[in-house]
Amino acid sequence: MTDIRMSEDVRTALGEDGAARAGAVTLNQAICLGCEKKIDPEEPVHVVLRIGGRVAHIRYAHAACHPSTIVEIPEPRTPAGPPAAPDQGAAMRVTAATVDHGGAVLPTLVAELEAPVFLVATDARDLVDVLASHVLAQGFSPVGRLRHAPAHAQRWTAAYTTPDTSGVAQLTIAEPDGTVFYTGTILPPDPWVAGVELYGWTVLYVGKIGLAGLPAGDQKARTRLLREAAADGRLVGARVPVRHLGRAEAGR
Ligand SMILES: [Zn+2]
Structure with missing residues (x-):
């Protein structure tokens, strides 16, 4: 089972249930938030909580690539016009x-x-x-x-x-x-x-x-x-x- 680590502030923000769910996933398809390479389920990972407006996205990263922390991101709202950059929030x-x-x-x-x-x-x-x-x-x-x-x-x-x-x-x-x-x-x-x-x-x-x-x-x-x-x-x-x-x- 993957060794999933999260910092105290991430754990608090997720609440008991959320932390349990974020920590109980099988990371077969997960992509590291830091290096964008696949995460081997055998490696330790960090939980990164990206918050945009009222929505929080749980992402995972290699322990060496990104600390377990809360990252505030701009809300993924873009007026009609130029296409938004991919991954403004919800991947x-x-x-x-x-x-x-x-x-x-x-x-x-x-x-x-x-x-x-x-x-x-x-x-x-x-x-x-x-x-x-x-x-x-x-x-x-x-x-x-x-x-x-x-x-x-x-x-x-x-x-x-x-x-x-x-x-x-x-x-x-x-x-x-x-x-x-x-x-x-x-x-x-x-x-x-x-x-x-x-x-x-x-x-x-x-x-x-x-x-x-x-x-x-x-x-x-x-x-x-x-x-x-x-x-x-x-x-x-x-x-x-x-x-x-x-x-x-x-x-x-
Ligand atoms: Zn990585």
Whole structure:
């Protein structure tokens, strides 16, 4: 089991439950906050609590790379305009795929946080799935099964660039008030591109699904994990309009 160390102020900020949860994870996929290399589960790690506004992100670092401490970060709110730098707070991974919804194979994006997020409220022990409750307040719906595509979310927008020769496309997703929800890269399969061209929207799921460890082409396993997340109440979703921006500008 990984030797997870946290300083007294981090422990206090997390509260009893939060500290227990932050200390009981299996760090199979964790990336060090300091050097951005993978963390070997056998190495000692430090818990770093990054706080932006009311949301705190638990991150892990090699003991030698970063002290266990609380880091205040600016809130990840950026007005519409230039894309925000990746990882302003919530380190998020977005997977593009096509998913069968009751016989209709629909273009789908799945957004997952790379680290657990805790709400720092007056009672720090009150752990909430902040990301899900945030998007629910912005027009998303709980998803219990993948029979139908979820309803359209008003005024959300997504835009992507033509995939380059390695298949990498830039993707930006913005919330109704222009706040950048995600900006980064995706590896969209051809049917995803064809689907958004056809429909003009993509399904966007947000939740704790665990797609990170899957091989890119394992469609069956991906669908199974999404179904399980939906059945467990861990999935929220919406249909979001998508624009195609053409080719990415050089130097981006
Ligand atoms: Zn490191």
